[in-house]
Amino acid sequence: MSLDPASYRTRTFRAIGMVTLGYFAYSIADLCSKLLQQHYSIYQVLGVSGLIGMTVTGVWVLVKYGPRAFFPHNLHIHLIRAALILATSYFAVTGLRTLPLADFYGIVFMSPFWVKILAVLMLKETVGWRRWVATAVGFSGVLILAGPQFSTLGEGVFFTALGVFCGGFNVIALRKIGGDAPLPLYGFYPFLLIAGFNLVALAITGKYLPFEMDYLPAFAIHGPSVVVGILAIAMGFAKAPETVVIAPFQYSQIIWGVLFGYVFFHNLPSHNTVFGLALIIGAGLYSLWREYRRKHPTTH
Numbered sequence: 001m002s003l004d005p006a007s008y009r010t011r012t013f014r015a016i017g018m019v020t021l022g023y024f025a026y027s028i029a030d031l032c033s034k035l036l037q038q039h040y041s042i043y044q045v046l047g048v049s050g051l052i053g054m055t056v057t058g059v060w061v062l063v064k065y066g067p068r069a070f071f072p073h074n075l076h077i078h079l080i081r082a083a084l085i086l087a088t089s090y091f092a093v094t095g096l097r098t099l100p101l102a103d104f105y106g107i108v109f110m111s112p113f114w115v116k117i118l119a120v121l122m123l124k125e126t127v128g129w130r131r132w133v134a135t136a137v138g139f140s141g142v143l144i145l146a147g148p149q150f151s152t153l154g155e156g157v158f159f160t161a162l163g164v165f166c167g168g169f170n171v172i173a174l175r176k177i178g179g180d181a182p183l184p185l186y187g188f189y190p191f192l193l194i195a196g197f198n199l200v201a202l203a204i205t206g207k208y209l210p211f212e213m214d215y216l217p218a219f220a221i222h223g224p225s226v227v228v229g230i231l232a233i234a235m236g237f238a239k240a241p242e243t244v245v246i247a248p249f250q251y252s253q254i255i256w257g258v259l260f261g262y263v264f265f266h267n268l269p270s271h272n273t274v275f276g277l278a279l280i281i282g283a284g285l286y287s288l289w290r291e292y293r294r295k296h297p298t299t300h
Contacts, residue, residue: 011239011240012241014239015241016236019232019236019246019249020252021228021232022228022232023250023253024252024253025225026225027253027257027260028221028225028256029049029222029226030257030260031101031260031264032218032221032222033096033222034096034101034265035218036219037096039212039215041202041205041207041208043205044202044207044208045222046090046093046194046198047195047202049194049222049226050192050197050199050223051195051199051223052191052223053190053191053195053223054188054191054192054194056187057184057188057191058188060183060184061185061188064182065185069182070188072181072185074176077173077177078177078181080173081170082189082193084166084173085170085190085194086193086194086197087162088163088166088170089163092160092163094156095155095157095161095162095163099156100261101261101265101267102269102277103157103273105253105277106254106277106280108160108164109250109254109277109281110142110280111250112247113139113284113287114167115168115171115172116135116287117135118169130290134284134286135287137279137283141275141277141278142276144276144279174234175238177238183235186231186234186238187234190230191227191230251284254277
């Protein structure tokens with residue numbers, strides 16, 4: 001169903017606001033995760049976060065929508081998406097442990113290109129040669145970003161790239177679900193799997209450490225930030241009239257990545273990181289612009 005210009009603008013601005021908030025919340029969660037992993041295992045960090053998220057969204061669903069809301073007609077897609085987010089969270093947080101924040105976001109910014117490839121392979125969408133060139137430029141930016149330091153940061157790059165790989169499938173699943181499900185349900189099943197897997201792994205590995213006062217603020221902020229990030233981005237993409245218009249706002253994370261990296265870890269991006277990021281972001285913006293022009297050929 002087509003929208004009149006006023007409705008289109010209203011829905012687009014709301015979606016932009018949601019995804020911008022979501023990516024900021026994810027940046028806060030990434031900072032907390034990096035700080036916490038200096039002392040705690042990944043299982044304890046993600047287990048606590050998942051438990052908080054599962055509790056908040058579960059109570060929300062139960063109180064506002066009732067128990068039947070936990071079982072939508074497309075429950076199988078919700079569960080598939082939850083498994084993909086579980087894998088994405090594990091790989092991304094593992095990579096974040098060793099990567100500077102700016103480098104981490106440089107790898108994460110490859111997700112639009114990966115989603116494009118998946119759209120061609122799985123949804124049979126047509127992509128012109130210009131956007132394939134943009135994809136190649138984006139991938140070259142990752143190689144430059146990882147360049148000379150790859151021998152020491154290779155594990156971080158590898159796991160973050162795996163997170164991007166799983167995250168691309170998550171976007172496809174999210175678009176299949178659409179925007180009609182209760183808002184907290186977009187987070188409940190992912191948090192359920194994240195909490196269950198990581199708490200069981202924590203019990204098996206015996207890597208639990210007592211909570212220390214110095215780290216409690218990071219734990220208290222991390223879980224709710226992930227809740228806000230998952231729900232805001234899910235609703236932004238699900239409700240947006242066009243994904244291509246709001247997708248560039250993912251790049252706002254680099255602002256927070258550089259700022260947080262400098263303030264908390266005294267890291268400034270290297271020349272390779274800046275050049276690689278410029279290629280990735282530039283190629284991403286060009287690709288999104290081409291997609292917009294394809295859908296609006298008469299717009300000037």
